[in-house]
Amino acid sequence: MELPSGTVTFLFTDLEGSTRLWEEQPERMTTALARHDAILREAIGTHHGHVVKATGDGFHAVFSRADDAVCAAIAAQRALQQETSVTDLLLVVRMGLHTGAGEERDGDYFGSAVNRAARVMAIAHGGQVLASRAVHDLVGAELDDSVELVSLGEHRLRDLAQPLEIYQVVGPGLARVFPPLESSGAQSGNLPARHNSFVGRDREVTDVAALLGETRVVTLTGVGGVGKTRLACKIAADVSPRFFHGAWLVELERVRDPAVVVDAVVAVFDLAPRPGVELIETLVTFLRSKELLLVLDNCEHLLAPVAGLVRTLEGACPGLVVLATSREGLGLAGERIVAVPSLEVPDSDECAVVASCEAVRVFVERAQAVKSDFTITEENAAAVADVVRRLDGIPLAVELAAARIPVLSPAQLAQRLDQRFRLLAGGERGAVERHATLRAAIDWSYDLLAAAEQRVLARLSVFSGGCSLEGAESVCSGGGIDEVDVLDLLAVLVARSLVVADDAPSGERRYRLLETVRQYAEERLDDDERNELHDRHSRYYADFVERATSGLRGPQQLQWQLNTNAELENLRAALAWVIAHDQGAQAERFLCAVGRVPSALSRVMLRDAEAILALPSIRSIERYPLAIAAAASAALFHGALERAEQLCQQAWDAAGEPSDQLVAFLVLTRGNIAYGRGDLPLAVDEVEQAVSRYRQVGDTFMVAFCLCGLSIWRSFTGDVTVAAAEGREALALARSTGNPGAITQALGALAVVLALTEPEQSRSFIAESLELNDALGDAVVDENALSMVLIASAVLGDREAALTLCARALRHGLSLLVAVCGCLEATADTLVVEAPEVAVVLHGAIDALLPGYDQAEPNATIRARANRTIFGQLDAARIGELRGQGAAMAEDEATAYALDAIGRAI
Numbered sequence: 060m061e062l063p064s065g066t067v068t069f070l071f072t073d074l075e076g077s078t079r080l081w082e083e084q085p086e087r088m089t090t091a092l093a094r095h096d097a098i099l100r101e102a103i104g105t106h107h108g109h110v111v112k113a114t115g116d117g118f119h120a121v122f123s124r125a126d127d128a129v130c131a132a133i134a135a136q137r138a139l140q141q142e143t144s145v146t147d148l149l150l151v152v153r154m155g156l157h158t159g160a161g162e163e164r165d166g167d168y169f170g171s172a173v174n175r176a177a178r179v180m181a182i183a184h185g186g187q188v189l190a191s192r193a194v195h196d197l198v199g200a201e202l203d204d205s206v207e208l209v210s211l212g213e214h215r216l217r218d219l220a221q222p223l224e225i226y227q228v229v230g231p232g233l234a235r236v237f238p239p240l241e242s243s244g245a246q247s248g249n250l251p252a253r254h255n256s257f258v259g260r261d262r263e264v265t266d267v268a269a270l271l272g273e274t275r276v277v278t279l280t281g282v283g284g285v286g287k288t289r290l291a292c293k294i295a296a297d298v299s300p301r302f303f304h305g306a307w308l309v310e311l312e313r314v315r316d317p318a319v320v321v322d323a324v325v326a327v328f329d330l331a332p333r334p335g336v337e338l339i340e341t342l343v344t345f346l347r348s349k350e351l352l353l354v355l356d357n358c359e360h361l362l363a364p365v366a367g368l369v370r371t372l373e374g375a376c377p378g379l380v381v382l383a384t385s386r387e388g389l390g391l392a393g394e395r396i397v398a399v400p401s402l403e404v405p406d407s408d409e410c411a412v413v414a415s416c417e418a419v420r421v422f423v424e425r426a427q428a429v430k431s432d433f434t435i436t437e438e439n440a441a442a443v444a445d446v447v448r449r450l451d452g453i454p455l456a457v458e459l460a461a462a463r464i465p466v467l468s469p470a471q472l473a474q475r476l477d478q479r480f481r482l483l484a485g486g487e488r489g490a491v492e493r494h495a496t497l498r499a500a501i502d503w504s505y506d507l508l509a510a511a512e513q514r515v516l517a518r519l520s521v522f523s524g525g526c527s528l529e530g531a532e533s534v535c536s537g538g539g540i541d542e543v544d545v546l547d548l549l550a551v552l553v554a555r556s557l558v559v560a561d562d563a564p565s566g567e568r569r570y571r572l573l574e575t576v577r578q579y580a581e582e583r584l585d586d587d588e589r590n591e592l593h594d595r596h597s598r599y600y601a602d603f604v605e606r607a608t609s610g611l612r613g614p615q616q617l618q619w620q621l622n623t624n625a626e627l628e629n630l631r632a633a634l635a636w637v638i639a640h641d642q643g644a645q646a647e648r649f650l651c652a653v654g655r656v657p658s659a660l661s662r663v664m665l666r667d668a669e670a671i672l673a674l675p676s677i678r679s680i681e682r683y684p685l686a687i688a689a690a691a692s693a694a695l696f697h698g699a700l701e702r703a704e705q706l707c708q709q710a711w712d713a714a715g716e717p718s719d720q721l722v723a724f725l726v727l728t729r730g731n732i733a734y735g736r737g738d739l740p741l742a743v744d745e746v747e748q749a750v751s752r753y754r755q756v757g758d759t760f761m762v763a764f765c766l767c768g769l770s771i772w773r774s775f776t777g778d779v780t781v782a783a784a785e786g787r788e789a790l791a792l793a794r795s796t797g798n799p800g801a802i803t804q805a806l807g808a809l810a811v812v813l814a815l816t817e818p819e820q821s822r823s824f825i826a827e828s829l830e831l832n833d834a835l836g837d838a839v840v841d842e843n844a845l846s847m848v849l850i851a852s853a854v855l856g857d858r859e860a861a862l863t864l865c866a867r868a869l870r871h872g873l874s875l876l877v878a879v880c881g882c883l884e885a886t887a888d889t890l891v892v893e894a895p896e897v898a899v900v901l902h903g904a905i906d907a908l909l910p911g912y913d914q915a916e917p918n919a920t921i922r923a924r925a926n927r928t929i930f931g932q933l934d935a936a937r938i939g940e941l942r943g944q945g946a947a948m949a950e951d952e953a954t955a956y957a958l959d960a961i962g963r964a965i
Contacts, residue, residue, distance in 0.1 A: 062109055062168075067121050067161035068128040068194060069168070069176035070108065072099060072135070074116035075151045075185035091142075092116065095150050098138045106131035111168060117152070117180075121168065125158050125194050126201035129228055132156065132188045133206065137232040140186075151963070155180025156228075158193040178216040179225065184237045184962060188228035195226045206230040214240055217303055238866070238962035248305030249327060250296050250354075257293050258424070259402055259417030260286075267294050267397055271352070271380055272301070274395050275373050278358075278383040281399035284455030287384035288356050290399055295354050295382060302380070303350040312357040312574035313524045313628055316635060317364040324353075324368070336950070339368070343375045344949050350378035357574060359386035366390055401452035408441040418447040418457055425461035433464055442469035449476045455573075459501065462555060501579045507555070511540050513583070515548045516557060516572075520581035521592045524628030525561065525571030533599045534592065565621035593636050600626070600633035601648040608652045612760045614797030617835055634667055643676030650689045651682055668693035684714035688724045700732050707732075723752030727765060734772065737919075743772050763792035763801050767808035771847070774812045775920075786812045799835055800844070803828045807847025814854035821851055825860075846881050853885045859965060861889045866961045869954050879950060880905045884913075884921060886957045890964055891925045895932045896941055897960045898925055903945025904953035 074080075074095060080088050099118050103110055108122040108131050122128040132154045139150050157179050159172025175191060183189045195208045208226040215222045229235055270277050271294070279287045295306040307327055314323050321338045330341050346353075353372070358365045366389040369381050373391075383389060388396045402418035413419050414435040422443060426433040435443060446469060450456035460472055467475070505513060518535040519526070526534070531549060536542040549570055552558040557576055563569045572580060584592065603626065610619030623630075630649075637645040650671050668690035677683060691706035707725050714721055730745030746769045753761040766789035774782035786809035793801035806828035813821040825848045832844060845868050852861040865886045868878070883905050887898035902922070906913060913922045929938065948956065 062111070062161075062163050062166065063121060063123040064161050064163055066158060067123060067172075068125040068156060068158040068197070069161075069173055070103070070118070070120040070122065070128050070132060070154060070156055071114070071177050071180035072117040072120075072132075072152050072154045073114070073180060075153055077116040091150055094142055095139065095152070098142060099135050099152075102131045102135035102138060106134065111166075119168075119173075121161065124201075125156075125197035128156050129188075129190065129194065129198055129202060129206070129208075132228060133230050133233065136186065136188060140232065151185030153180060153183035153185050154188045155183055156188070156190040156194045158191070158197055175216075175219065175223065178219060179223070182214065182216060182225070182240045184240075186234045187237050188233065189240075190226045190228055192224040192226070195224075203230075211240060215300060215303070215305070219300070221300065236965055238958060248295075248299055248307050248352075250292055250299070250306055250308055257289065258420045260290055260293070263290060263397070263399065264294055264297060267382075268298050270395050270397070271298055271382065274393060275379070276369060276381045276383070276389070276391055276394045278385055278388050278394055278396050279399050280385055280387055280396055284453050285399050285401060286454040287399050289454070291354050291356060291382055291384050295352055298352065302352045303378075306352040306354060308354045308356060310356050311361055311365070312577075314361060315523065315632065317361055319631070320361055320364040320368055324355075339371060343372065344951050346372060346376040346379055348378070349376065351380075353379060353381050355381060355383040357385070358383050358389065362387070362389060402447075402454060402457070404448045404452045405444045408444050410435060410437050410440040413440040413444045416444075416447070418450075418452040418454075419443055421454055422447055422457050422461045425458045426464040429462055430464050439469040442473045445473040446476060449473070456501075463507070501576065505557075505579070505583075508551070508557075511544070512548050512551050514538070514540060515545065516552055516576075517580045517583040518592055519552075519558065519570065519572055520577045520584070521589075521596050522571070522629055523632040525559075525569045525625075526629065527563075527567055527569055527622070527625070530599060530603075530626075530629070531570060534595050537595075563621070563625050565618060565625060567622075569625060594642075596629070597633040597637050597642070597645050600630055601637075601645050601652075604630060604649055605652045612796065612798055612801075614799075616798050616800055638667060638670050638674065641674050641676050643671075643674045643678075643680050646671045646674055647677055647680045647682055647686045651685050666693070684710045684717065685721055685724070687713055688721060688728065691725070691728050695728055695731055695735075700735050703728060703732055719752045719755045720758075723749050723756065723758070723761070726752065727761075730768075734768075739772060739775060743769065743776065746772070759792050760796050760798065760801060763789045763796065763805060766792070767804050767843070767847075771808050771811050779812065779816055782812045783809070783816070799831055803831045803835075803844040804847065806831070807844040807851065810851035811847050811854065814851045818855055821855060822857070825851055843878075846878050849882065849885050853889055858889055861885060862961045862965055865889070866958055866965075869958055879954065880909045881918075883953060883957055884918060886961060888921050888925050890960060891928045894960060894964065895929045896937075897956075899929055899933065899938055899941035900945040900948075901953065901957060901960075903942035904948045904956070905945075906942075907946040907948070908950055908953065 074092075077088075077092075080091075084091075095116075096113070096118075099120075100110060103118070103120045106122070106127040107124070108120045108127060111119040111121055113119075120128075120131070122131065136152070136154070139152055142150065155176055155178070157172060157176035159175065160170060161168055161172065162170040179189050179191055189211075190208055195210075198208065207229045209229050211225045211227055213222040213224050225240065227237075267277060267279070267290075279291055281287050292308065295308070299306040309324050309327050311320065311323055314320060321342060325332070325338050325342050328342075328345060330345055332338060332341065355365060355369070362385070365383070365385075369383070369389060370391060372379055373381070388394060402421060403416055404418045405413045405416040407413075414423075419435065423433065423435060446460055447457055450460060460476070463472060505516070508516065515531075515535045519531065521534060522530065528546060528549070532542045532545045535545055535548075540548070549558060549560075553560045553570070557572070559571050559573065560568050561571065581589070607619050607623050610616070611623070613619075634646065634649050636642075637649070650668055671677060672687065672690050677686060680686070687706050687710040691703045691710065694700075694703035694706060707729055710721065710725055711717065717725070726745045727749035730742045730749060733739075733745055734742035746765050750762055750765045750769060753765060766785045770782045770786035770789060773785065786805070790802070790805040790809055793805040806824045810821045810824040810828065813824070828844055828848050845864065849861060849864040849868060852864055855861075865882045868882045883901045887901040887905075891898040902913075902925070913919055933941075945953065945956075
């Protein structure tokens with residue numbers, strides 16, 4: 060049969076999970092595969108297609124018309140679904156379509172169009188039909204109105220340099236909902252968008268790009284301001300298509316503490332810390348299977364920890380390549396060091412030569428940003444050439460000079476630079492010439508500031524990760540600078556490019572210094588002033604954390620969460636300062652504030668609880684017992700039940716006659732400890748006491764919070780009537796606070812309690828909780844609320860809702876291991892009848908990740924119910940094998956396994 064040529068459409072198909080099916084059902088698979096082949100051949104032939112060849116458990120077909128190819132794929136999927144009832148074996152086939160030039164030779168096709176069709180199929184899920192943009196554009200109105208090609212966005216496919224826009228074929232009889240495509244897709248990196256052109260560096264870009272294909276670690280070195288970061292981002296953007304999971308930038312300039320280098324990398328990937336698991340283990344587990352370029356920027360002040368991290372990742376993650384920037388190499392075996400030179404400067408004053416030079420092009424572009432009509436002319440060419448030469452072509456220095464064009468001509472710039480260089484020459488013994496030149500550029504910019512502007516610039520250096528206007532006003536005022544004047548002074552510094560103003564998610568502007576400018580500004584502080592500023596900084600953030608704690612409990616929770624997220628680096632820095640300087644009174648304010656409310660803020664700050672308790676000065680603080688209680692809460696959060704219990708007793712002993720507030724906090728903590736150990740009656744009794752004490756002190760928020768957990772636990776004991784009354788009170792109290800998180804959690808708790816007795820009411824509460832959660836977005840995700848509505852959906856038997864919620868929670872990345880295990884247990888329980896083997900694997904994973912999880916109610920009841928189904932369908936040997944498979948899984952592997960099972964089930 061003559062195969063079509065010219066522009067054709069290729070169809071690739073693949074039977075998903077065929078290896079497993081052959082292992083488990085060899086006899087039935089023989090019959091089923093024959094039917095699979097017949098169905099595909101019939102669908103292809105009926106729609107005027109040609110089978111090019113069979114590809115293992117799939118087919119490669121070609122069509123003259125794109126609409127015939129789409130119709131053939133739809134017909135095949137429908138027939139395969141109907142065939143399941145005949146063969147009693149589910150055959151799930153993924154399909155991909157692409158249109159392009161057909162290069163036929165000896166009965167086969169070659170070329171890029173064939174490869175693209177295969178790559179489109181490779182990212183599909185079983186039962187899904189995907190098509191490229193080329194297919195979409197050709198079919199047009201040729202298809203039936205019931206068939207639609209829905210865009211899934213652009214995706215990077217393996218071995219293809221440019222992304223393809225992918226469409227899903229949607230029509231009657233075809234499944235519509237699938238997990239995200241198995242491509243790099245939107246997860247292609249976090250490189251910043253360039254707001255101005257990239258000038259020169261062609262040779263460096265080419266050479267380093269080639270090195271990244273030959274070695275695992277490349278470090279760009281050079282003086283500060285030479286453009287290492289800009290060059291690294293340009294190279295990373297160019298080579299990103301080589302890496303299936305893209306290129307990711309980690310900015311280390313704000314990291315002061317060597318101990319939190321791993322935290323900075325983890326934060327870029329939004330990996331949640333896991334109780335009992337070292338962050339480096341979480342990071343290695345995440346990156347182990349990735350093909351990814353990691354850009355580590357500004358490493359010079361963290362050489363030892365960065366080198367250690369890279370060494371660990373290089374050994375454990377074979378698909379990882381590292382591009383670093385630093386003032387010196389990392390000192391690793393196999394590392395390739397590339398010195399970044401200054402920009403090219405003109406070798407004559409001729410106008411054409413000057414205008415075409417790299418350093419001058421940078422100067423002109425930056426000058427035009429502040430004076431749009433600036434150009435190189437015969438009159439100013441020599442002066443501009445003189446300026447960039449004197450600045451050694453260092454980009455930062457060139458940019459600082461160009462920013463002055465609105466007030467100084469090039470000739471005036473040249474005159475001032477000449478004066479400044481003479482002043483600074485030899486000023487620092489042993490300083491390299493380029494470093495002195497960069498300092499001259501910054502000195503010159505600094506000297507243009509008024510005295511008050513200089514002081515504010517220097518004081519801003521105390522912040523980590525920038526600051527809000529309120530923070531700048533509080534910390535930078537004083538000593539002759541009124542708080543009301545700080546805004547105007549900031550405006551001058553922003554206009555002169557010494558301070559960067561960023562738009563924050565909270566809707567406010569935040570102010571930060573470039574690192575080179577920050578280091579320069581910090582050197583302008585003497586030791587006494589630096590210490591005073593750090594004290595002022597820590598006092599401001601102790602006040603902030605107390606206000607944030609209150610705000611997170613009220614109706615403005617979302618705004619306060621956004622504000623808190625923006626200040627986490629400052630909060631860590633302030634807490635580190637007070638700990639390092641044994642300032643027990645300030646440290647206690649941080650600890651006691653965050654210990655009062657469950658929030659993301661608590662999770663970040665409570666990790667230093669033990670260090671705070673170890674401060675000699677804290678024992679004399681009046682609220683010392685409350686600090687111990689907060690530390691007990693921190694231990695509980697990290698799963699250290701014995702330590703939490705010890706600290707509770709220490710707090711009792713230290714208090715003598717504890718206040719109602721302290722008693723409430725301690726009995727609540729003890730209740731959670733009891734629940735963690737599976738002692739439900741004791742947990743109920745302790746939390747009842749906490750509710751009573753919180754009522755006495757008038758803490759409505761905490762009464763509602765305690766009643767949520769109490770109502771669910773009480774329902775587990777069978778006392779649904781009282782539990783429902785407590786749940787309704789919790790919801791009423793939560794609504795009275797106006798706190799969105801409290802309301803979503805109370806709705807979820809009541810949904811759980813009423814799931815068996817008032818199912819429709821329960822569904823209503825689930826819908827309201829999810830609607831409110833969606834309105835809050837990712838900034839405020841209440842894991843307790845999400846877990847509650849998930850459990851309620853599972854109890855209600857709402858299979859698809861429960862599975863969808865499980866997938867949502869697992870994809871979000873839960874910070875609590877117990878919440879992760881809850882999602883895995885709910886997945887297992889929901890799928891146990893249709894997929895008992897999946898349930899057993901997940902049980903094995905849960906019991907290995909969190910021993911004893913299945914002993915507390917309702918986990919014990921859920922597990923017992925699931926086991927009755929499992930032991931009715933599987934023999935003991937198979938159960939043991941599957942449990943062992945699950946027990947060997949790391950947390951992310953178990954999560955991925957569950958998501959895959961959910962996707963197939965839905």
